[in-house]
Amino acid sequence: MCHLRNNKHYHMKPETLNFFDKVYKVAKLIPYGRVTSYGAIAKYLGAARSSRMVGYAMNGSGGKDVPAHRVVNRKGLLTGKHHFDGTNLMQQLLENEGVKVVENQIQDFESVFWDPSKAL
DNA sequence: CTCTTGACTGAGG
């Protein structure tokens, strides 16, 4: 099992790979039943203007035990749901944790929002 | 190599 490259981004710069890895590490710390935003993670990592890269990192988070369904945009909208297998999988995973979603919008967003910059 | 796209966000009107 040597030489496994779970990262399909093996052509990226070392620093960028490091950034992706940090994103996964933070995402894994999101508590059950709570959510955070791409921007919150980016800000916590000191790259507040690279929130899009956080979303991109999520795109390659498959098979890494990363709760990608707990990461939404700043409005609490499930903008990444189309990247999950089922059309409704992301919402199902969230509701299974007690997070209510209506029309791709997380209800009572501020209550379930988890900010790594304040929690860590 | 250039150009477009995108799981984003903050600022300005």
Added chain:
DNA sequence: GCCTCAGCCAAGA
């Protein structure tokens, strides 16, 4: 609050 624009930066055509 909504709409538009600029900045961010990797990947794909």
